Amino acid sequence: xxxxxxxxxxxxxxxxxxxxxxxxxxxxxxxxxxxxxxxxxxxxxxxxxxxxxxxxxxxxxxxxxxxxxxxxxxxxxxxxxxxxxxxxxxxxxxxxxxxxxxxxxxxxxxxxxxxxxxxxxxxxxxxxxxxxxxxxxxxxxxxxxxxxxxxxxxxxxxxxxxxxxxxxxxxxxxxxxxxxxxxxxxxxxxxxxxxxxxxxxxxxxxxxxxxxxxxxxxxxxxxxxxxxxxxxxxxxxxxxxxxxxxxxxxxxxxxxxxxxxxxxxxxxxxxxxxxxxxxxxxxxxxxxxxxxxxxxxx
Numbered sequence: 001x002x003x004x005x006x007x008x009x010x011x012x013x014x015x016x017x018x019x020x021x022x023x024x025x026x027x028x029x030x031x032x033x034x035x036x037x038x039x040x041x042x043x044x045x046x047x048x049x050x051x052x053x054x055x056x057x058x059x060x061x062x063x064x065x066x067x068x069x070x071x072x073x074x075x076x077x078x079x080x081x082x083x084x085x086x087x088x089x090x091x092x093x094x095x096x097x098x099x100x101x102x103x104x105x106x107x108x109x110x111x112x113x114x115x116x117x118x119x120x121x122x123x124x125x126x127x128x129x130x131x132x133x134x135x136x137x138x139x140x141x142x143x144x145x146x147x148x149x150x151x152x153x154x155x156x157x158x159x160x161x162x163x164x165x166x167x168x169x170x171x172x173x174x175x176x177x178x179x180x181x182x183x184x185x186x187x188x189x190x191x192x193x194x195x196x197x198x199x200x201x202x203x204x205x206x207x208x209x210x211x212x213x214x215x216x217x218x219x220x221x222x223x224x225x226x227x228x229x230x231x232x233x234x235x236x237x238x239x240x241x242x243x244x245x246x247x248x249x250x251x252x253x254x255x256x257x258x259x260x261x262x263x264x265x266x267x268x269x270x271x272x273x274x275x276x277x278x279x280x281x282x283x284x285x286x287x288x289x290x291x292x293x294x295x296x297x298x
Contacts, residue, residue, distance in 0.1 A: 042097075042098060042099060042100045042101045042102070043099065043101045043102050043128060044099050044101075044102030044105075044127065044128040044129060044130055044131055044150075045098075045099060045102075045128050045129075045130040045131075045132065046128045046129075046130065047130070047170060047171075049128070049130070050130050050147060052098075053098065053132060053145060053147060059132075059144075059145035059146055059147045060144065060145065060146045060147070060176050060177075060281050060282065061147050061149070061171065061174055061175050061176050061177075062146060062147070062148045062149070062175065062176065062177045062178075062179065062278060063148075063149040063171050063172055063175040063177070063178050063179065064076065064148065064149060064150050064151075064179050064181065065151075065156060065172065065178060065179065065180050065181065066153055066156065066180060066181030066182065066183075066223075067153040067156055067157050067183075067195075067198060067199070067202070068152065068153025068154050068156075068157060069153060069183065070153055070181040070182065070183045070223060071181055071183065071223040071224055071262050071263070072150055072153065072179075072181050073106045073109055073150055074106075074109070074262050074263050075179075075181070075221075075223070075260075075262040076103070076106045076131065076148060076150050077103075077106035077107045077108075077109060078262050078263065078265055078271065078275075079148075079275050079278075080103040080104075080106065080107055080131075081107050081265065082265065082272065082275065083133070084107075088138070089272060089275050089276050089279060090272070090273070090275075090276025090277075090279070090280075091137055091138045091139065091276070092135045092136070092137060092138070092276065092279045092280075093135060093136040093137075093138055094133065094134075094135060095134040095135060095136050095143065096134040097131075097132050097133055097134065098132045098134075099130070099131045099132045102128070102131050103131055106131075106150070127152060129149050129150050129151040129152075129171075130147055130148070130149055130150075130171075131147070131148045131149075131150060132145065132146070132147055132148075133145065133146040133148070133279075134146075135279060144281050146279065149171045149172075149175075151171075156202060157198070157202075159202060159205055159206070160198065160201045160202050160205055163205075163209065166205055166206070166209050166211065167209060169211060172206065172211045172212070172213065173210065173211045173212070173213050174213065175213050175216045176215075176216060176217070176282050177216060177217045177218075177219070177278060177282075178213060178216045178217070178218045178219070179219045179221055179278070180218065180219065180220045180221060180246060181221050181223050182199070182220065182221065182222050182223060182242055183195075183223060183224055184222045184223060184224050184225050184259075185224055187222075187235060187238040187239060187242070188235055188238070192238055196238075196241060196242065196245070199242060199245055200245050203245055203246060203248075203249035204249065206249065207249045207250075212249060212250055214253060217256070217282070218246075218250065218253060218254070218255050218256065219255075219256045219257075219258050219278075220242070220243060220246050220255050220256070220257050220258070221258045221259075221260055222239065222257070222258070222259045222260070223260050223261075223262055224261065224262075224263070225259050225260065225261050226261040226263070226264065243255070243257065258274055260274060
């Protein structure tokens with residue numbers, strides 16, 4: 001039976017739980033059961049739960065990819081905080097979301113990070129990764145939907161040594177936009193060699209398992225640039241080495257470099273401009289990239 005487009009998925013034994021501070025109106029509809037990893041009403045979604053977001057066409061799929069503590073969830077939290085506080089980014093108006101709690105958790109973790117160094121865990125293994133936005137273009141008034149995959153860095157680290165896990169990943173190869181995160185602080189200290197080895201292994205494993213999309217717009221994001229040591233002469237060499245690792249993995253596909261401080265929102269116009277670029281729907285989305293795992297239950 002076709003899913004109600006406004007249905008809310010809950011665990012069989014889980015009652016509706018909504019963060020009190022949320023002002024968003026919850027969808028009014030019947031509930032259905034979902035995966036055991038989804039514990040909260042309007043939390044981030046698992047792969048099967050994303051099925052309910054399919055309308056007449058598939059949503060834009062943006063995948064955030066990087067090892068642990070590279071700033072993916074901070075990036076997502078900054079995106080959502082701007083949308084909630086201003087109602088728009090660039091020409092794109094925030095209309096609704098079916099994953100408010102998943103977003104709010106990332107905003108909270110972003111706030112913890114902004115207070116200084118923290119041992120607070122970011123997105124963790126087993127936590128649902130998919131976040132949803134419903135947007136509207138300000139001039140055309142056309143609505144569109146976005147799904148953002150924010151899996152934990154530990155999951156991607158596991159991919160380095162586990163073919164079975166990497167084989168199950170259905171999002172990366174179907175991404176419309178793939179954002180590859182690099183923690184810039186790793187490039188300028190003694191941990192660089194270990195980091196470079198891990199990044200090389202991850203990209204090689206993704207390529208060997210045919211997970212790198214040939215149709216996607218790919219951004220290589222050097223994040224946390226506010227914390228890097230500008231005086232370190234090895235900076236340029238190490239950046240170029242990482243670029244080559246990624247370029248070799250993708251072959252001839254164009255890779256777009258970006259340098260971001262995704263934590264600071266004060267007068268950070270470059271971040272806002274980049275977020276608007278990421279939200280811009282692709283006009284040439286290929287039909288052969290239809291997400292089978294969205295259209296069909298797993």
